[in-house]
Amino acid sequence: MDIGSFAGPFLPEIFLLAGALLVFLLDVLNVRRNEVVGAIAVVTTALALLFVVADLGFAPFAGLATIPAGAIDATPSGAPLYTFTSLGLVFQGVFLAAAFLVSLASLSRPSEERGAPIFYGLLLIATLGMVLVAIASDLIFLLLAIEVSSIATYLLVAYTRRDSRSLEAAMKFYIIGALSTVLSFFGASLLYGAYGTTNLVAIAHVAGTVGYPVLVLLGYGFLIAGLAFKATLVPFHAWAVDVYDGAPTDVSSFLAGGSKKVGIFAFFLVFLAPILYVRTAPSGGPFTTGTVALGPVLQLTLSVVAVLTMTVGNVLALLQKEMKRMLAYSSISQAGYMMIGIAVGTAPALAGATLQVFAHVFMKGGAFLVVAGVSALGVGPLIEDWRGLGTRKPVLGVAFGLMLLSLAGVPLTVGFVSKFVLFSAAVDARGYFVWLAVAGLLNSALSVFYYARVLKIMFFDAPIPRAQPTGAVVGGSEPARLPAGGLGYGRAMAIGIAVAVIVAAGIYPQLVLGPIQNAAQHFVNLGI
C-alpha cells in the first residue's frame, strides 16, 4: 500500500487528529500545564496551515504540496463523498488561522488553569470538523462534519465547568444547535426523497429535472433554516449574542472568527449548484410541471436574509452597552455581508464574500482576543470601562482601533477591500442585486457610528482611576503581572499577527485577493 498517496492529501486532518489525541494522552498522564498542551495545539495548527498553504500553491511552500496538482478543482467522477477544491482549501486556511490565533493567545492564560487539556483537545477536534467541512461534496458528509465541530464547540463553551454563566451559554448553544441539526437533517431527508441521493455533485446534475418541486423547495427551505442557525443569520441569530457573551472570551473568538464560517461555506456548497443551474421552470409556472425555477427563488430568499441580517445586527449593535455584546451583534451583521456573495452567486461575489470571511477572522477574532486580554487587566465588561485605555496602553489601543476601523471598512484595511470587491460584484450582477450593494453601503455607514464611539471613548475620554489588575481571564487564581504589557507573549503575538494581516492585506490586497478570485472562479466553473 502506498501510504504517501493515500494519506498525503489528508495531512492537515491527520495532524489535527494526532494533536488532539496527544493532548488527551498528556491529560491522562497528568501533564496539564497550559503552556505544554497549548504548545502542541499551536504547533499542530501551524503545521496544518503550512500544508494547506502549500497545497494552494504559494511560492515559497509549493514544494511541500501533498495533493497532486491535478486533483484540485478536478471535475469529480462518479459521486465522491469529498473532493478538493481550491475555495475549500482557502476556507481550510481560514479555519486553521482562527484556531492558530486562539491557541497562540490562550498560551497566555494561567499555566495552572483547570481544563487546559480539554480546551486545546476540543479546539483541535472542532478545527478538524471544520477542515473536513471544507472538502465535503456530499450533504450527509457535510452535515456530519458540521456536527463534529458543533459538538466540540458546545463542550468548548462549557469547559470552565464551574462557571454557571458559561454553562448556561453552553446549554443555550446546545439546544439551538440541536434544533438546527434536526432541521438540517430533515431538509436533507426531503432532498434525498426527491433526488434519490444526497451527493451534491449528483444533485447538481439532476437538479433541473426532478419530479417533486414542493419536496425540493421544502428541503432547501429546511436546510436554509438549519444552516442559518450555524451562520447566525436573522431570524435565527438570537442565540449568538448570549453564547458569545457567556462563553469564555477566547472561545468567543473561535466561535465568531472560525466556527460560524462553517455555516457560510455550507451555504456556498449547498446552494451554488441550484442557483447556477436551475434557472427557469418550463412553461406553466413553477409548480405545475415537474420542475421548479429554484435558482431565482433561492436567490431572492437569500437576498432578503442577507439584508435583514446586516440591518438587524447593525441596529442592535448601536444599542449595546457591553463590549462583547456589541462585537457579537457586529459579527451578526458581518454574516449578512457574507451572504451577499452566495445570493448573487457570481465568481466575483463569491470572491468578495470569501475575502470578507478571511478578513473577519483577523478583525473580529482579533478583537475578541484583545477583549479577553483587556479583561484580564481588570477592565470591566462595559464599553464605558474602556475609557482612556488608548492613552494608557497606546500600542494595544492602536491595534484594537485598527481592527475596528477594518470592521467599519475604512480604506487601507482589509475590511475595505473585501467590502469593495463584494459590493462592486453585486452592482455588476445588475437586477435587484444593486439594492443589496446599496443596503450594504448604508449599513457600513451605520456601523461607523458604534465603532467610532468605541474609538472616542478609548482615545479621547479621560481615563478612569487605575483599576487593580485581577489576573486571570477565566477562573484560575494567578494574579501575576504578565509580560508584554500585561497581555503575555502569546496573546501579544496573536494580536500582532492579526493586525499585520489586516494592514498588509489592506495595503497590498493582491496578496490574498488574487488566489481567492482564482479559487472562486474555479468553484463556480466546477459548480457543485
Place this chain on the structure above:
Amino acid sequence: MILEELAFAALAATAVLTAIAALLVRELVHTILWIAIFFVDLAAIYFLLDAPFLGVLQLGVYAGAVTILLLFGIMTTRKRIFSREAATGIGPVPFGLAVVTFIFLVAAIGEFPQGSGTITIYDPSALSANLFNVNGPWLLLLGLIMLAAVTGAIYLVREGRE
C-alpha cells in the same frame, strides 16, 4: 394488502399519540414511559418496512440506551422524582407554528403516487458493504463526533478534586 395497511394505521396513530402524551403529561417519569413506547412503536414500523436491521438498531439505541440515559438524567437532577415542573402552557403561537409546519409538509403529499407501492427488501450484508465501503467516511465522522462527545462529557460530569 389490507392487513399491512391496518397495521401501519394503528402504529402511526400510536406514534402520534405517544409523542403528544410524552410532551404533555405532568410527571417526568410518565414522559419517559410514553417516549419508550414511542421508540418501540417506530421500531415496529421499521420492521413493517422490511428494514429489520434498523428496527433492531432503533430498539437498542433509542428504546434502550437513550431512554435509560434520559431516566438517569431525571433521577440525578431531581430530588423528588415525580416532578410537576414539566407542565407549562401550550401558547397559541407555537401551536400555530406547528400546525403551519404540518400543513406545509402535507402539501408535499400531493406529489406522491396515490396507490400502494412495493417495498424493497435490502440484504443486511449489502447494507454493511455500503456502510463500510462506499460510505465509510460517514462512520469515520461519527467516530470523531463520539470522540469529542465522550471526552468532553466525561470531563464535564467528572467530580473534580477542587
Place this chain on the structure above:
Amino acid sequence: MTSLAEIGFVALSSALLAIGLFGILTRRNFILLLIAIEIAMNAAILNFIYFAAFSSGTAGLTGQAIAVVVIGFAATEVAVGLGIVLALNRVKGTINVARATELKL
C-alpha cells in the same frame, strides 16, 4: 411482497416533526426539550427509511446507511446534552431553561 401507501408515511413524519417543533418551542424543562428534539429527529430518520423502502438499488441502500449513522449520532447528542445539564445542575440546582436567567434572552 409487502405493499403500502407512501402517503401515510409522509403524513406520519410531518406530524412527528410538527409535534417535535411544538415541544421545542413550548417546553422549558431540559429533559422535555431533549425528548422533543428526539421526536423531530425520529421524523427525519423515518423519512430516510421509508424513502429507501420505496426506492431500490444503491439509492435505497444509501438511505438505510444514512439512517444507521443518524441514529448513532442522535444518541451521542443526547449524551452531550445530559453532560452539560448535569454540570449546570451541580452549579445552579435547576434544569429549568427559563429559570437559568443570568443571560438576557
